[in-house]
Amino acid sequence: MSSDPAGTIYDIQGFSVQDGPGIRTTVFLKGCPLRCPWCHSPESRRFDIQLSWQSRRCIGTAVCGLCLVSCPRGAIVPAEGSQSTDTEDGLQLIRVDWDTCDDCGLCAAECPAGALSMWGKRYTVSEVVDRALRDRPFFEKSGGGVTISGGEPLSQAEFTLALLRALKENGLHTALDTTGFAPWAVVEKALPHVDLFLLDLKNMDGRAHNAAVGVPNQPILENARGIAAAGGKMQIRIPVIPRFNDSGGNLRALGKFVAELGEAVTLVQLLPYHALGVPKWERIKHDGPILEATAPSDKKIGELKAILEEYSLTIQVH
Template identity: 40%
Template sequence: MSISMRWKERQHKFSLDDKNKADLTGLVFDIQRFAVHDGGGIRTLVFLKGCPLRCKWCQNPESMGIRPEIMRIPHHCISCVKCASLCPEQAIEYREDVVFIDREKCNLCGECVEKCYAGSMTIVGRYLTVDEVMEEVERDRPFYNTSQGGVTFSGGEPTMQSAFLIQALQEAKKHGLHTAIESCCMCTPGIFHEVLKHTDLVLTDIKHMDSEKHKELTGMPNNQILENISLAARMRKKMRIRIPLIPGCNDSAENIEATAMFVQSLGESVEGLDILPYHRLGEPKWEQLDRKYLLSGIRPPEREHVLALKELVSTYCENVSIGG
């Protein structure tokens, strides 16, 4: 079956909240095997598409939208112009050696992806059933057993596809796997509570303690996020919290101190706090999606600054391993 048929066939089955569909599909944009940084042991990471936040520094902007989307990789293009001539929607124009896609016209038929021999076009996101995801996850079963690994559902924000996520977590538990979610915790408490019932470990991040600044940086306030993190602590879920350190945005000692105090208030649930210095590896993807990257002038933080902030958080979070 061609990829375009597969997308079309699956598209109508996708649902965010219909729990009763036997053939419920999730929109997955990547599955990575042999991951070692996202939940302990050797893990398979399943990335679900869709996110309610719009973090300016996002390293995976292809994860934001809740539908498949076309991405072009300009440096692969050999200027054959084939895509522009075969696009049935006339959505592609070729001007001054550059391919332009009119995303309003594009219906994701997949023609340009299939016919571009240079691999310059791709569609991000494919619809998979829980069984198909588990089949992929089960391939590394021997490694999970020997390393105490498991499966991590990431995103985007995996709770955006809550029905699929809950089914997948339940299935993973039936298979005897350790389960983790990598979540921004921006969802209703009801959904989060249901997700947590089947989750062993929560990996989350706190972007800013000031709700107004959080909204400026991500498009959403932080109150629901902090409430859900507190809910996970009350449910005694193990958590690893990250602070993405973005120079000039959230890296003041005042904000990091406020974050450390909040983390400390969560008690024994928090097993680790990581400070993750900003990097620019995701920047080219914004261009590939025809979106403007808003932080292009920002440089990664100085090592000394990161070390000083780690020292600061360690004074508040004595029993928490500080990493990053």
């Protein structure tokens, strides 16, 4: 085991206020074992570093075209027809043949406009800690800290555990944003170094859960019980996804389960589905399917919130 292990990270965001208490630095790890069709960070799903293509940044092949000659596999071609050959200002754009691309990154290294770039970079634990410590004054003033998110951070277990340990050794508050889908042995090792778990719970119906996201809910529920029994603190996050988990029956089952976790749960957050992440799917090679649905109404969210409140839970709508 390395004394300074490295992990694959796709973003580090300072001044985050959505991922736990106070002002936070959030570290987003690549790779997730779940396949949620509503994922709003599809760039987080694969574990490897991958190519991203953003058409709006391209300055066109007439003045540039460097990517066309840089690709050793011929995976970049001028866009045609329905692939939006021309933008409104008449630029000839390119198209990535995702089946041929092997994410070597040569085109991204050449692209002067950042239209082609790579999602993901290797960082060591000490590099991330140094980055986080730059924000320490803001953590101290706001009661914030560092959140490790993803993807599923517990899938890069060696890196995440070492990072959590190092952050605590530096006196920083830690939050772990997790799907909960990880071996209990890993969760147990994380527990002493996590001040707050941000744990997603989606559907109490195991078959529906497995069918939609590709993994069973049983290990997630068992981990939630284990964290509570070990004295850990949790914010429970429930994404509200049309036709998947927005029934009154599911919310009652979730409410009952969460209430049984007792004082371990400090807050329950309802996260209504939105389609803002859908355009991101077009930027990468992906293994859909992609959910495109109408966001739940305020009335619907109000009804679901009222159901959870019957279980004496503190609810926040994000």
